[in-house]
Amino acid sequence: MSLFGTGATGRVVRSGVGRRRVQTVVIALATMMAVASAVVAGSLMVAATAPFDHAFEKQQGAHLTAQFDPAKASAAQLAETGKLAGVTASSGPYPSTALRPVDPAGFRMPTLTLVGRSGPDGDVDRVDLKSGRWAQKPGEIVLAASFEGPAIGIGATLTASDTANAPTLSIVGFAVSASKTGAAWVVPAQVDALASGGGPVTSQMLYRFDSASTKERILADRKRLAAAVGPGALLGTQSWLDTKRVADQGAAATVPFVVALGMLGIVMSVIIVSSVISGAVGTGLRRIGILKAIGFTPREVVRAYVAQALIPAGAGIALGVVLGNLLAVPLLSDTEAVYGTVSLSVAWWVDVTVPAAALVIVGLAALIPALRAGRLRTVEAIAVGRSPRTGRGQWAHRTMGLLPWPRPVTYGLATPFTHPVRALAMLLAVAFGTVAATFAVGLTSSLTAIGTSQDPESRAAVTVTTSKLNNVAPPPPPPAGGSVAGPSPVGGSVAGPSELKVADPAKVRSVIASQAGTGSYYGKTQAEVAVTGTSGSVRASLYEGDSRSGSHEMISGHWITGTGQVVVPTRFLERTSTKIGDTVRMTYEKETANLRIVGESFDTSGSELEVHADMANFASAEPGAFLVEVRSGVSADAYAQKVTAVIQSLGGEATTNAPSGQEGVILIMSAMAVLLTLMLICVAGLGVLNSVVLDTRERIHDLGVCKAIGMSPRQTMSLVLSSVTAIGALGGLIGVPVGYALHSLVMPMMGRAIGTGLPSPVLDVYEPVHLLLLGLGGVVIAVLGALIPAGWAARARTATALRTE
């Protein structure tokens, strides 16, 4: 007794699988590709959502974190907001301020949102204490767990600021707030004392709502809160949706395109499996008739034909699971870095569900033609090939015969109409292949455009810094959500150890201005600023002079053209519920300026909010670097050496800028897109190959006749190839606009996943010539897929072909 019921059925299955090697390989590859894509897509989706959602629910995370002005809203008033309609739970008010402590090694840490809480628990935001204990008295601090490291551990002491006589804080614990309501916690009584250095103290309220699943609902909730307290009392809010997005973004950006390619793969494998089994039934009619004549029951015939699909599909599915797991590793490790200690691997149920679903889909795809085989009447099946064929496609031969092209070509062009279903399967395979190619070309072009736009500074030939780059403080521990920022890669505002020597920017500017070969230049510094309405600090790039050459890509509005203006990223607009034209209040050191938002910049720098403004808005700001464009014909290296020779003694240096390289995530995404697309294109080609093999086998006698009456091998080849050319052209015609539309759909989704809109250079990546070439790609897929069977047909021995029924 074999796996397939009887020994005889098993032998029929094995011989069928062995005899139709091309179709067997096609089924295995198609399912392998589809399953690999689905495993990657599934595991990324799980990775992108599950850890945050679990932690958020466990901690009863805050849907909205609100900062109120304690001078305008009393604690009692704030407590009353917890009873507003729609609010299901609230915590607070907690005193809150910004703190920029100095670590035990003497480095200034990033600005932290400090919250005064007497304990980690509450109705909302039950902070998870990872190690140590909660702060019990002034002088103790609990830090976000992401800061824990060799230098910063329990028992270590931080200094509250870099001013003389600043209070010290002993680290007593490390904690995680899924809602990112704070990065450091002390007892409430200490917040005022720590804030006396200059920063304002706000009242933090945490809310959960009965409905907070969309941005619109959160905005409505926020509006109700603002109305419940006096005007100007609500200083800023932070939505859990933003926090979730930041937490998820490591993998989230890749999900839309992997899902799109995965779906393409699954649809294509269904088409191909159905087409292969239909073809096997169509070409095996006599065999089916003979099997029935010698005693096979219809059920045994159905089982035999389904099994002939399931065997290669099973092998393909197994390989697909392995390949999918291998492909998911680099992407998941990227995601793992976002969550810190949470270890991610492909979820076991993804590895079980995807292959099971694939097996069911393949089984169903095979079942329909197999049922047809089971229902076939024995006499009809045996008679196949002995009587003239039906009139299908004769009109096409008549019409094509009128075309002024060589007869083998017109004969071939009419061939698909003889088997419309098979031709349709071929057309879909080519169309999906073209969709994948068009989408992948757009995706990789967009990713390249994103990579290029990420580092506008690299457009300048030379960077002259006022300090030596290796004097800058080492980076801090991984950032905890949106409330911290790292040191700037350029700029002098990040203080390092006290021995750091900084050149006078005026002297550096003078050297650049007088240096032969200087084309244009602008100054830049990066600094932490406070923006009213946002919690934590915001990174600001401040520019001196004409900075257009270093501008970011703009999604809307324009780059800064003078003082009183600020350019902000999409996340800033969303988080602060502002729009272009609104005015924001920005504080740098002790200076405050009201700046009008004039543009929305494209910024993929991660969770930080980076704004761009003119340095002249803040009198105390000075450039930390100058970005210099050298004159035509001047060597950037020689220029940098000359400038360094002059300013080295002052403490500065000049370096040339290498063209910006692609970031790891972009490279991974591009490589994955290319890999998955090549797989899809290969499968499309294999789909064509399968159909043409079936066609050629069926028509081998006719081809023999043609050869007998004088058709040369080359003419035979052109006949077979032209039979797929029109399908290829039509597939390209369908596939290109669909691929274009898919790109237009997926790219903004990817942008939203990382919290940004996309500028036109990222979205409008298709040139007309690209689209034309991609359209011709359909013909290329079809012709390449048909090349092997066309060769077989051309080489087939005429006498043998004539004997074939």
Next chain:
Amino acid sequence: MHQVIELKGVAKRYDSADAPALGPLTLSVASGEALAVTGPSGSGKSTLLNLVAGLDKPSDGAVSVAGRRIDQLSERALAEFRREYIGMVFQFFNLLDDLTVIDNIQLPAQLTGISRRRAAARAGELMEMLGIQKHARAYPGRLSGGERQRVAVARALVNWPALLLADEPTGALDTASGHDVRDLLTDLHRAGQTIVLVTHDLTLAEACASRTLHLVDGRVALDSCTQAFG
């Protein structure tokens, strides 16, 4: 009178069989001659026809048709040679079911690259000659066996071949249709067409052929030209 077919020491072995399926055989067929090849099944008749048509290559010897050594030609040259010098008629017609009668007939002409108009004119001429012009736009599946064989003959003659090869042309026909085809071949022979006819039907051979070659086990048992038994 020049020789259209010349076979010198031709033998054909299939696979690694010791005994050849045909030959060794030396044979000439003159222009205008009608040769009937007869013999029992497995005697080598179809093998001989395939060698002369260039559909197969001999294991030994030389095959010349219309003055050219066709056993040394490439597949492409053979195809071009066939379309120019040889017309073939098969037992089961071997018409292309997807094409109309006129399209079937003009296909070999179109393969040579001549214009559609010229090919259609020649096809029309042949259809009229063979009495099938009323079926020009019909598909082979709708014709009787005899009509289909007339279409096959018209297709074989469309390029004015030097040699017409017919493999059991009446084998799949009823008696009346068989007589029609016999008369047609006789007329063609009288008109000077060189014909090689493979058949089991001795009446057909007698009626159409000026010469009979009887094969047994791949060897010539009788050549009526020489009246010699092999």
